Amino acid sequence: GEDVEQSLFLSVREGDSSVINCTYTDSSSTYLYWYKQEPGAGLQLLTYIFSNMDMKQDQRLTVLLNKKDKHLSLRIADTQTGDSAIYFCAESMLDSNYQLIWGAGTKLIIKP
Amino acid sequence: NAGVTQTPKFRVLKTGQSMTLLCAQDMNHEYMYWYRQDPGMGLRLIHYSVGEGTTAKGEVPDGYNVSRLKKQNFLLGLESAAPSQTSVYFCASMPGTHHGYEQYFGPGTRLTVT
Numbered sequence: 001g002e003d004v005e006q007s008l009f010l011s012v013r014e015g016d017s018s019v020i021n022c023t024y025t026d027s028s029s030t031y032l033y034w035y036k037q038e039p040g041a042g043l044q045l046l047t048y049i050f051s052n053m054d055m056k057q058d059q060r061l062t063v064l065l066n067k068k069d070k071h072l073s074l075r076i077a078d079t080q081t082g083d084s085a086i087y088f089c090a091e092s093m094l095d096s097n098y099q100l101i102w103g104a105g106t107k108l109i110i111k112p
Numbered sequence: 113n114a115g116v117t118q119t120p121k122f123r124v125l126k127t128g129q130s131m132t133l134l135c136a137q138d139m140n141h142e143y144m145y146w147y148r149q150d151p152g153m154g155l156r157l158i159h160y161s162v163g164e165g166t167t168a169k170g171e172v173p174d175g176y177n178v179s180r181l182k183k184q185n186f187l188l189g190l191e192s193a194a195p196s197q198t199s200v201y202f203c204a205s206m207p208g209t210h211h212g213y214e215q216y217f218g219p220g221t222r223l224t225v226t
């Protein structure tokens with residue numbers, strides 16, 4: 001069945017780049033998403049990539065997709081304290097009414 | 113636009129009690145979803161709806177029922193609450209095919225069953 005895996009924690013120093021990784025198993029994915037959840041809040045879409053792309057850049061965010069290895073990454077340049085949150089990777093499939101399969105989330109911890 | 117709203121924000125139930133969680137969206141979205149979030153497990157889909165009057169089961173539907181009588185509202189019911197249903201519940205909506213694939217989330221309802 002479908003499965004999305006992420007590391008549970010990542011610790012980086014303020015100003016460094018953060019790279020959050022995700023692996024998925026279903027090759028029929030159509031979209032892959034990164035959502036951000038701040039404490040006590042709902043999830044907010046950060047960015048997404050269509051499965052026929054291999055890179056997408058949006059200001060400080062870079063998404064890389066390696067379809068062969070089923071690996072997705074989110075790079076946050078110049079990490080700031082406001083980037084502290086849980087980051088969720090998710091995939092959707094065309095033939096499942098666009099249900100999302102979610103990773104468990106990576107908690108990004110910023111060290112001063 | 114208020115986006116996606118959920119009521120209540122917090123609730124404590126005793127085992128066996130029932131309750132209904134209300135989700136409302138004012139964006140005219142076709143798709144609506146109910147998830148539960150438990151520590152270390154990400155989000156799990158309970159039920160979803162692809163349009164007014166339709167509902168379908170997700171990954172963990174047991175113990176829950178839903179209704180979508182109006183396009184803007186998606187109700188989640190617990191008929192007989194159990195401690196295993198202690199969780200944070202999120203509602204989300206999505207425009208629908210050909211109109212965008214981003215899910216918009218409500219702020220969540222924290223439910224404790226004692």
